[in-house]
Amino acid sequence: MIISLQNISKSFGANNVLKNISIAIDKKECVGIIGPNGAGKSTLFKIISGSLFQDGGSIIFNDANIDKLSIEKRSRLGISQSFQSNSLFNEMTVKENIMVACSQSFKVGWELFKSLDKRTNIITKSYEIAEEVGLTEYLDFRSDNLSYGLQRQLEVGLAIANNPSLLLLDEPTAGMSNEETKNIVKMVKKLSTYYTTIIVEHDMDVIYSLAKKIYVLDSGDLIFDGTPNEVKNSKLVQERYIGIKQ
Numbered sequence: 001m002i003i004s005l006q007n008i009s010k011s012f013g014a015n016n017v018l019k020n021i022s023i024a025i026d027k028k029e030c031v032g033i034i035g036p037n038g039a040g041k042s043t044l045f046k047i048i049s050g051s052l053f054q055d056g057g058s059i060i061f062n063d064a065n066i067d068k069l070s071i072e073k074r075s076r077l078g079i080s081q082s083f084q085s086n087s088l089f090n091e092m093t094v095k096e097n098i099m100v101a102c103s104q105s106f107k108v109g110w111e112l113f114k115s116l117d118k119r120t121n122i123i124t125k126s127y128e129i130a131e132e133v134g135l136t137e138y139l140d141f142r143s144d145n146l147s148y149g150l151q152r153q154l155e156v157g158l159a160i161a162n163n164p165s166l167l168l169l170d171e172p173t174a175g176m177s178n179e180e181t182k183n184i185v186k187m188v189k190k191l192s193t194y195y196t197t198i199i200v201e202h203d204m205d206v207i208y209s210l211a212k213k214i215y216v217l218d219s220g221d222l223i224f225d226g227t228p229n230e231v232k233n234s235k236l237v238q239e240r241y242i243g244i245k246q
């Protein structure tokens with residue numbers, strides 16, 4: 001097992017956003033989290049990555065309690081959340097963006113960035129990452145010249161730059177065309193064979209084709225967990241989530 005969430009609860013004022021959530025995830029598993037808007041999915045991700053702290057319960061990561069660890073410390077342990085668009089350096093190329101992310105994992109300071117070209121290990125690693133997220137042919141493109149879909153692929157590239165052992169992807173296909181979605185699915189399918197991946201998605205076809213196991217949140221409650229087939233056949237999930245989806 002790589003991570004175990006034990007009785008996690010979180011409130012914002014009177015709003016009980018997560019109520020006693022317990023989830024255990026095995027290494028190299030690809031797990032999906034679904035549920036209506038406001039169910040608590042992103043809050044759960046933030047609690048795992050350390051950008052928010054839970055009010056109750058514990059998180060065990062690789063057999064260690066990480067409840068008190070900052071987002072930076074969790075990242076060093078291997079928990080990585082895909083960045084939002086505004087985390088890209090727009091004026092930099094794809095290669096440079098990935099090199100900055102890699103330089104952090106190689107512990108090379110920012111001040112050395114200008115001489116990074118000489119650092120072959122970082123360059124080699126950057127090429128590998130570009131390949132993993134399907135951006136090899138765009139290495140010299142400025143990131144703000146990429147299509148929206150390719151920018152999201154780059155964000156995933158930044159998230160895998162420090163060889164995470166747990167990758168959190170929050171709605172990686174949001175706002176994408178069918179073609180862009182297909183590319184992301186192909187990419188995540190491959191990545192999830194190396195990295196334990198948790199993916200939050202509203203697109204059920206995406207979830208069904210990626211996740212081996214799916215957890216369903218509704219108003220902060222974990223109402224169901226099962227395989228894609230079990231979710232498809234669950235009356236409860238149909239009523240509480242899929243049935244109300246647009």
Ligand SMILES: Nc1ncnc2c1ncn2[C@@H]1O[C@H](COP(=O)(O)OP(=O)(O)OP(=O)(O)O)[C@@H](O)[C@H]1O
Nearest residue numbers: 012013015017035036037038039040041042043044
């Ligand atoms: N920082 C915050 N302060 C106060 N309330 C918050 C905060 N973050 C989230 N919430 C509330 O917590 C609840 C769960 O939000 P969350 O973003 O986790 O939902 P979600 O399942 O990710 O929804 P969506 O599918 O729309 O992304 C919502 O009612 C939201 O308004």
Ligand SMILES: [Mg+2]
Nearest residue numbers: 041042043170
């Ligand atoms: Mg969300």
